[in-house]
Amino acid sequence: GDVGRGRLADPGAIVERALSALGRTRDLEGRRVLVTAGPTHEPVDAVRFLSNPSTGKMGFELACAARKQGADVTLVAGPVALENPAGVEVVRVNTALEMERAVSSAFPQSDIAVFAAAVSDYRPANPSARKLKKGADDEALSRIDLVRNPDILAGCGKAKRAGQVVVGFAAETDDLVENAQAKLASKNADFIVANDVSRGRVFGADENEVVFVSRAGEKRLPLESKRQVAEAILDEAKKFLK
Numbered sequence: 001g002d003v004g005r006g007r008l009a010d011p012g013a014i015v016e017r018a019l020s021a022l023g024r025t026r027d028l029e030g031r032r033v034l035v036t037a038g039p040t041h042e043p044v045d046a047v048r049f050l051s052n053p054s055t056g057k058m059g060f061e062l063a064c065a066a067r068k069q070g071a072d073v074t075l076v077a078g079p080v081a082l083e084n085p086a087g088v089e090v091v092r093v094n095t096a097l098e099m100e101r102a103v104s105s106a107f108p109q110s111d112i113a114v115f116a117a118a119v120s121d122y123r124p125a126n127p128s129a130r131k132l133k134k135g136a137d138d139e140a141l142s143r144i145d146l147v148r149n150p151d152i153l154a155g156c157g158k159a160k161r162a163g164q165v166v167v168g169f170a171a172e173t174d175d176l177v178e179n180a181q182a183k184l185a186s187k188n189a190d191f192i193v194a195n196d197v198s199r200g201r202v203f204g205a206d207e208n209e210v211v212f213v214s215r216a217g218e219k220r221l222p223l224e225s226k227r228q229v230a231e232a233i234l235d236e237a238k239k240f241l242k
């Protein structure tokens with residue numbers, strides 16, 4: 001056939017058509033998206049820490065989905081086994097205090113910030129720089145004093161400018177929507193992604209069943225893959241932009 005000069009459609013238009021054929025567009029081109037992911041490790045001593053079973057899957061899917069839609073993405077990740085998603089700026093941290101520092105440097109420039117990390121609420125007040133020994137350090141190891149970690153999402157919610165979209169998560173075993181509404185207010189988020197963890201799911205799972213809770217009401221999503229949930233979260237966040 002004739003494949004001469006001037007016969008190809010504009011490459012940008014081809015990409016756009018292919019993306020819309022896949023149901024996705026580069027809606028987030030020129031936008032900055034910040035995502036937190038994973039657990040944090042809060043040291044007890046040189047070899048022990050407090051943490052939780054978060055794998056970071058949800059946050060990494062969010063970062064990938066935002067990147068696919070053309071955003072400049074910063075992913076602040078706690079200690080997880082996942083690889084850096086292509087084209088995403090990844091800042092690896094261990095503790096909640098390190099996560100807070102990384103987030104506060106990226107948040108002011110972000111258009112959308114999604115807080116998917118399972119941050120430890122408490123940290124040992126006096127972590128030991130050396131390994132505590134069972135026996136000799138029984139006293140120190142059998143009573144670990146804890147102090148509250150900063151609420152990173154609430155700090156950003158408070159600092160939020162007009163036009164910035166802030167999304168939080170709420171994992172609850174009881175009164176899902178009521179608790180999510182309380183978090184929406186206390187953390188000054190635009191919406192909360194609430195998930196019911198009462199049936200022992202979510203942590204490490206590939207699928208997730210969530211409810212979006214905003215000041216306009218609630219929207220229940222079906223059980224979907226974390227990739228689909230990530231896309232739905234970004235679609236919802238886009239409605240709050242501008």
Ligand code: C5P
Pocket residue numbers: 036096115116117118119120121149150151152153154167168169170171183
């Ligand atoms: O209050 P709760 O921990 O249930 O709130 C969960 C939401 O707050 C999540 O979006 C989580 O990432 C965020 N969070 C935070 N810093 C904390 C605790 C929670 O950013 N110290």
